[in-house]
């Protein structure tokens with residue numbers, strides 16, 4: 001097994017068949033995952049059952065409340081854009097499930113049908129985003145908390161993200177579950193549960209404000225933090241091929257699925273793994 005750190009974020013792991021990892025390979029993948037935040041595998045041949053079995057080695061599966069599920073495997077959420085649709089899913093910087101009290105640990109994304117060109121996914125390191133902040137900002141945010149919400153993205157309000165995009169169709173549903181989900185707060189800087197490293201934990205999709213700040217102060221600080229997190233040097237653009245698998249940590253990375261393949265179909269299978277409260 002060979003591990004190649006990638007510029008910006010993540011590492012690629014080659015020379016492994018993730019359907020049959022030995023204990024030593026599993027431990028090495030887990031260590032790389034904790035350290036790099038996202039690991040990529042190439043040339044895999046995973047059935048849906050293999051995908052589920054791989055994810056289960058890392059933790060219990062979280063069945064997504066809002067995404068359309070695979071018709072035979074409820075554990076697998078479909079990340080789909082049909083060729084006649086304009087909106088994609090995940091088409092902006094975000095991290096999954098930060099609106100939950102115990103945000104999901106991570107996701108395993110398997111490419112099932114790719115466009116001829118485009119459809120790459122960016123991953124940004126929130127370890128690097130934190131590490132490269134200036135010292136006054138680190139002191140300012142050390143004990144701050146931020147509120148995270150799912151309502152404006154998945155809820156039933158007519159101007160909510162997926163509702164406002166009327167070609168979303170049945171890909172996203174269960175708006176009522178988002179409407180009743182209580183907003184939560186998490187520390188702006190977390191100590192990563194696996195690596196013990198500090199990571200920035202706010203994101204442009206689900207973070208709505210900094211606790212105790214006015215709207216103006218909150219927006220100004222969030223914009224400053226996002227600008228740092230979005231620096232191209234802190235991110236890696238992953239080019240999918242048939243057989244590619246990405247396994248990311250939601251606590252130490254953001255991701256953004258590019259929507260640059262209109263007229264072509266893209267289908268990914270995603271499994272999300274349960275996480276824990278963040279401190």
Ligand code: SIN
Pocket residue numbers: 079089090091109120121255256257258268270
């Ligand atoms: C997601 O946000 O989970 C989707 C990522 C992708 O489709 O590349």
